[in-house]
Amino acid sequence: MSIHRSSSNEAIKHLVLIIGALIVILPFYVMLSYSMKSPREIETNTGGFFGAQAPMIDEYCVKLGKTPEECTTIPIIFNYTEAFKKAPLLRYLFNGVFVTLSIFLIQALISLPAAYALSKLRWLGRDTVFALVLFSLLIPVHAIALPLYIMLAKVGLVNTYAALIVPWTISVFGIFLMRQFFRTVPDDLIDAARLDGMTEYSIVWRVMLPTAIPALLAFAIFSVVAHWNDYFWPRVVITGNRDLFTPPLGLREFKGDADGSAWGPMMATATIIVTPLIVAFLLAQKKFVEGITLTGMK
């Protein structure tokens, strides 16, 4: 009886989880599906997941005065080539990589020593500083966006890479996460390193960093995902200069003007943008889960 009940409990649990998973997956399903369909199929909601892949005529191409034969193509190819043609997507991808990696590297460079000082060194005011770190965790980005923008504008950094990177270089979340992890590193190890002749900075880079790789990797994923996908901040500080667009900004290029929204190419672009993240996550999945459990965030 009790076995029966617990197995029906399990079934309910799984049902809830499956529904949750479906809700999360559905937008991706639509994105992937639309990226392969012709405009007609998207409008009429036909063609199943893959679309019929029947040859279609690119109307814009016809408008440019080419023959319909020259403009005939297959929806999936049309969408993905359009994604690269209509906007300099490669440039955007490069910007995205450059910005997210710079942000993460500088964040690591700052949070590791800070976390070390907050977890392993004894100094006056340490608890106050840590309380400030916790407090800063509560401040939403959007609340300080305007002052930040004004400051950047005053120093003339709007529309530069610096505007995209600098505001994020001090991550209180990173400091907090690494500090929690460092607390689990035994003090003896640090004392042994001191006797071995390491300076405090050597200890951070030679002892703490290598032992903290799983936690750092978890942080890397949070940081990279957040900044790769960020639409809000690039939208605020990059005004006009398309050379500095990050991939999410690039999506705007497909927002319809006169000739209607180009859903197919737009979804193809979206697919291209999220693919690196998904691949990276799959590669680092094990370490990522390790890092999250290690830091006690689960």
Add this chain to the structure above:
Amino acid sequence: MASISLRNIGKSFGQTNVINRLGLDIADGEFLTLVGPSGCGKSTLLRIIAGLETPTEGDVLIDGKASIKLRPSERNLAMVFQSYALYPHLSVYDNIAVPMRMRQFTRWQRIPFVRRLVKGTRSVSQDIDEKVKAVSEKLGLSPLLNRKPGELSGGQKQRVALGRAIVRDPVAFLFDEPLSNLDAKLRVHMRSEIIDLQRKLASTFVYVTHDQAEAMTMSDRIAVMMQGDLIQVGTPEDIYLNPQDLRVAEFIGSPKINVLSAMTNQFGQVCLNETPVRFRIADESSTEISIAVRPESLFVCNPSPAAIPGQIKHIEYMGDQAYLYVDIEKQSQRIIIKVLPTQLAGYEIGSAIHVGFDAKDALLFDQDGQRIYATPSPRSVVNA
């Protein structure tokens, strides 16, 4: 090789005093053990010597040189920790090589890959390599050089920690309960390895432990600490036979020393359960005192006015020896008598017996636990 002198060392964390102004001179080449119950401040004192902790007052002299301002690495001491404290991401080889690299390489040479570009790296590297190989040979670590600490047993880890300590020829070695994480058998084995090592290196060893057996078997001298005070320093024999404080008597020796509470009367006679035993102390007033007798100094004897009547509560048979646990009237502590197994015949749990001891084997302590001396009467056996 160096002598170490502690001058008036005091340490407090906030309001709590952990070490109360103590002094200690450790000779060059000596094996000195700091022993005491957990929390008495042993580790703190060791860390002060190492430079990992700054004392609130006092100074540490290493080879006569005031060292309190020196950083740990500048004191050139090596320390072995209970948790081994090996770098988990480095191989055994690298763990042993790190202290050498930190000392002998320049700043640029310490960075992997960059070091190849710097002149002179190769000869220093070779130097280090030879040293690491020699040390790991000595400790039997050669087959393990490529392993990570996670792949080693506790004993092997402790050997790597020893290797890391000896590789750079420090002037003295500090040990903080290095064997506490090992199982009993390995612990006994490692004891002798550490003693051997000390003989070979002829270096100064300061060894912290809460295990009195380790202290007794390994040291040239023992320093007993209690609650931040150094209460007695001496050779193992001295500490065992001649404790100056009841806490020392109780801490050293296994099984624990028997403590009987007694009174003195106005003639200075010592009375156990109101019966005068045949020794007296100089102070002729009635006060409470403690008589401490080691289990091996107690014996079962014939009834007599001076013998102490008791009842056997428990018998512990160990093979080569046996212990009788005996309850004595009006004494709160159960006493332990060590006997030969052959003497067990005729005794069983519940037997009423009489216990005696030789007055010269009794240690007397006043109410504060300080040692006092008796003047034994001519016939000095208690059971007469």
